[in-house]
Amino acid sequence: RNTNPNDVIDKVSWTRRLDNLLKQNIEELGKKFITFRKGLVKCRDYIFYFLENPMIPFDNNGSERGIRKLKIKLKNSCTFRSDFGADAFLELHSIVETAKKHDKTPYNAIQALFKV
Known part of the structure; x- marks a missing residue:
């Protein structure tokens, strides 16, 4: 390979x-x-x-990298201050990581949320 x-x-x-x-x-x-x-x-x-299929990675490092920030946040603070804060952090993180996987900038992805 x-x-x-x-x-x-x-x-x-x-x-x-x-x-x-x-x-x-x-x-x-x-x-x-x-x-x-x-x-x-x-x-x-x-x-x-x-x-x-060469497009399929042989490992799950992409998935592991995707949750790394979440784990570090949880490890450093041990918790979120509220459920609202936790939900907001997770949703924002999901948007940013999805944008990166589709070769888009996180800024443009978040900006697109406000365009109606």
Whole structure:
């Protein structure tokens, strides 16, 4: 993927390999591994979509970056002073992050809210 980012990679071999790993007996490893395996079984068909479609990221870093500011705000202040303030912060944050993902400026996105 690094040398040819637009190539489509067949996911069949990867899915077979995952299936073989999921069939192994992991009872002795503990409950956390069993729970993890159940989660993998549920999303098995979706795990390797990024191989077939180069537009799909292979990680969720974009999502994690999107909530980072919220987590830092909560960690620094431990709380919002009111429900109204929390709602306002979350709505504004959502607008700003959505604008960034659509290659728009946050200022223009917020300004568009007031145009009727």
